[in-house]
Amino acid sequence: xxxxxxxxxxxxxxxxxxxxxxxxxxxxxxxxxxxxxxxxxxxxxxxxxxxxxxxxxxxxxxxxxxxxxxxxxxxxxxxxxxxxxxxxxxxxxxxxxxxxxxxxxxxxxxxxxxxxxxxxxxxxxxxxxxxxxxxxxxxxxxxx
Numbered sequence: 577x578x579x580x581x582x583x584x585x586x587x588x589x590x591x592x593x594x595x596x597x598x599x600x601x602x603x604x605x606x607x608x609x610x611x612x613x614x615x616x617x618x619x620x621x622x623x624x625x626x627x628x629x630x631x632x633x634x635x636x637x638x639x640x641x642x643x644x645x646x647x648x649x650x651x652x653x654x655x656x657x658x659x660x661x662x663x664x665x666x667x668x669x670x671x672x673x674x675x676x677x678x679x680x681x682x683x684x685x686x687x688x689x690x691x692x693x694x695x696x697x698x699x700x701x702x703x704x705x706x707x708x709x710x711x712x713x714x715x716x717x718x719x720x
Contacts, residue, residue, distance in 0.1 A: 580656035582674045584711065589649035593619055593626070594633065595642050604661075608632070618642040629706075633687040648684055652708040656691075660700035664688070667707055675711060683712030 595611035597603075612630050619626050633647065653675055657667040668686070675682065686709040697703060 580658075582653055582655045582671060584651055584680075585654050586651050587647075587649050587708070590628070590647040592631070592645050592647050593624070593642055594631075594645050614642055629689045629691050631687050631689045634685050647687060648710055650683070650710060651712065652710050653680065654706065654708050657705040657707055658701075658703070660703060661705070664705060664707070667705075671707060671709060675709070680711040682709055684710035686710075 593615045595607075595614055597607050597611070599607045608630075615630070616626060631647070633645075653671055655667060655671055657664055686707060689706040689708070691704040691706055692702065694700075694703065
């Protein structure tokens with residue numbers, strides 16, 4: 577697993593289409609398979625052109641249906657994870673530690689943008705996932 581340097585970036589709000597689901601980690605691959613095929617079909621039916629990579633936003637949401645949403649704008653801590661999805665926990669831990677060291681606090685749920693298509697790139701060591709976590713206010717600094 578490799579990560580890039582963590583940085584703070586300012587994003588514009590991003591209109592998006594998403595599939596909601598209340599799933600366990602073990603159900604994620606099948607859920608993403610359905611979502612990543614369902615969203616393009618819903619977009620085509622609505623006459624909407626998709627731009628940007630697929631993503632996963634992680635609040636707790638029940639149900640499973642395609643709907644529109646707005647990814648938040650503002651400052652986010654952002655890091656590029658390279659490697660299999662099952663090592664993303666290490667990247668999140670590093671990101672949380674970095675935010676604490678910077679005196680930053682999470683300001684909303686994180687999301688992941690999947691820059692690699694596992695069907696086109698079968699080697700999980702090469703998969704690239706951009707992790708974004710909104711930050712705001714200041715949390716406890718390094719001394720707590």
